[in-house]
Amino acid sequence: MAQWANHQLLSVSTDLPSGCQPECLSPTALAYLGDSVYELYVRLAHLFPPRRIVDYHQQVVAQVRAERQAQYLDCLRAHLTPQEEDIVRRGRNATTRCPARLDPQIYQQASGFETLIGYLYLCDRARLHQLLSLVFSEADESRGMDKA
Numbered sequence: 001m002a003q004w005a006n007h008q009l010l011s012v013s014t015d016l017p018s019g020c021q022p023e024c025l026s027p028t029a030l031a032y033l034g035d036s037v038y039e040l041y042v043r044l045a046h047l048f049p050p051r052r053i054v055d056y057h058q059q060v061v062a063q064v065r066a067e068r069q070a071q072y073l074d075c076l077r078a079h080l081t082p083q084e085e086d087i088v089r090r091g092r093n094a095t096t097r098c099p100a101r102l103d104p105q106i107y108q109q110a111s112g113f114e115t116l117i118g119y120l121y122l123c124d125r126a127r128l129h130q131l132l133s134l135v136f137s138e139a140d141e142s143r144g145m146d147k148a
Contacts (some may be wrong), residue, residue, distance in 0.1 A: 022119055022122040022123050025122075026094065027087075027090040027091040027093075027094035027111075027115045028094050029118075030087070030091065030114075030115045030118035030119050030122075031091050031094070031111050031114040031115040031118060032114075032118065033117075033118035033121060033122070034113070034114035034115055034116065034117030034118030034119070034121065035064075035114045035117075035118075037117050037118060037121045037128075038064065038069070038113075038114060038117045038132075039060065039064050041132055042060050042063045042064055043056070043060055045136060046059045046060055046063075063139060066099075066102055066106055066107050066109075066110035067102075067106055067110075069109070069110035069113040069114065070105075070106045070109035070110050070113065071138075072113060072135045072138060072139075073088065073109050073110070073112060073113040073116075074109075075134065075135065075138045076113075076131055076134060076135065079131065079134060080116075084116055084119075084120075087112075087115055087116050087119045088112035088113070088115065088116050089112065090112075090115065091111050091112040091113075091114065091115025091116065092108040092109060092111055092112035092115075093108075094111065094115070095107060095108045095111040116131075117132075
């Protein structure tokens with residue numbers, strides 16, 4: 001999965017209207033974007049080798065679940081800058097509703113993770129690739145331990 005972390009496939013223009021900064025967007029809006037960006041990265045990472053669609057789906061769903069995102073945020077904590085920590089905090093605190101199946105703290109952590117992904121997608125793609133590389137390395141390691 002790590003081979004996709006540095007892939008430049010996601011080169012959609014992110015030009016914002018003049019005078020608008022990503023900091024002007026609500027944490028919820030950044031999380032909305034981050035959810036999509038992260039899922040797209042995960043889908044790309046699982047695309048090879050070719051498999052059946054149901055296999056793709058199962059692998060992707062396992063990686064984009066709130067529980068897994070909260071785990072990945074924990075793994076990234078030591079690597080985050082103070083500004084990134086603040087973005088995570090804003091995303092975590094903006095979460096008001098939580099699905100019944102989830103612990104609210106896990107959902108808040110996952111929202112913080114998605115907020116960070118959305119923010120970095122708009123502001124610093126190189127940093128996004130760096131952090132996702134760490135996430136995908138962690139995912140590869142945990143899959144290896146699951147097989148052992």
